[in-house]
Amino acid sequence: MKTYLVGGAVRDKLLGLKVEDRDWLVVDGSSQEMLDKGFIQVGKRFPVFLHPETYEEYALARTEIKVDKGYQGFTFNTEDVRLVDDLKRRDLTINAMAIDEDGLLHDPFRGKKDIESRTLRHVSNAFCEDPLRVLRVARFAAKFHYLGFTIAPATQTLMRTIVANNELERLSSERIYQEFIKAFSTPNPEIFIQTLQNTGVFKHIVSPLAKLSYKDLSHIIHAKTQNCQQTDILFALLLFPLANEVLISKVLSQLRTPKVTQILCLETYRYHHFFSNIYAFSEQEILRTLKAANALRNTQSFDLLIYTFQYIYHEHPQALASITLSQNIVRALKEYNYIAEIKDLKNKKTIAKVVEKTQLTIIQQAIEKT
Known part of the structure; x- marks a missing residue:
């Protein structure tokens, strides 16, 4: 049973890049041998195993036969498969190289030359x-x-x-x-x-x-x-x-x-006019739009929306100022303590009206500060 480092790890090593993941190929081995050595089988369609200590992937050398259309239309063979046969089924020459246990590079399809060129x-x-x-x-x-x-x-x-x-x-x-x-x-x-x-x-x-x-x-x-x-x-x-x-x-x-x-993709399109020129809207429209965009309830969603607009309008100072204002408004609306104003109120409609009036005042004050 012979083991080879294959695929992206070999490619990245030759490119001088940091090798993040290492995949291994086993030639002249069998599923039973891998299990006897303590490897954990995880492959369903063909034998792939995890090393019992490093948990790196080890796959038995295989060939593929096209039997139907699509990326799943293959049957696999792992009996008496040579290294070159396994490498031949791979997509690109730069991914079809292997390094053996002695550190020797096996490059039957001139992947190293393609790396150089x-x-x-x-x-x-x-x-x-x-x-x-x-x-x-x-x-x-x-x-x-x-x-x-x-x-x-x-x-x-x-x-x-x-x-x-x-x-x-x-x-x-x-x-x-x-x-x-x-x-x-x-x-x-x-x-x-x-x-x-x-x-x-x-x-x-x-x-x-x-x-x-x-x-x-x-x-x-x-x-x-x-x-x-x-x-x-x-x-x-x-x-x-x-x-x-x-x-x-x-x-x-x-x-x-x-x-x-x-949600983010659709809201980016729906609200780009608003966030890029918030000054053109009344206090009532601003409050209504911020609520529709769920800006007052979902901080994470609102932050994603703001980051997206900042990338879109990075060359437009006025739009960036508008986006910053919207952030300031949302922050002020969320930080304000409404309890003192509604603690003696019991009617839900009255509470809602008082809160909205306060919110409109907060928005007006934020705009006046700019």
């Missing part, structure tokens, strides 16, 4: 068998854009072939959503979006995103330069330029995003 290149034509690889390559392009990596022309051609064969329609919303989340964690998620646009992906899935221009992506680009890592905000920044609630809702529905993401 900063090229994302498919390993073989079997690349076309898994539609998820289109999104994965786009994500790698976003991840390593800052290092100068580009996608090989031949690989781009295969990506378009997958798209043209209507393979992407077989991807689940969950898998597509996860690729978006991973892309948002890269330094340049706009490259992910542009790559999918250039390969025609959005004509088949999440179609509203096909309309986004490079200028439309400026909000998300700026946020990443400020090291924004909050996926809810990044989604809102991505969808805001669609400028259409129906289209925004369509994307959110297609990707089956979490509720908090949906």
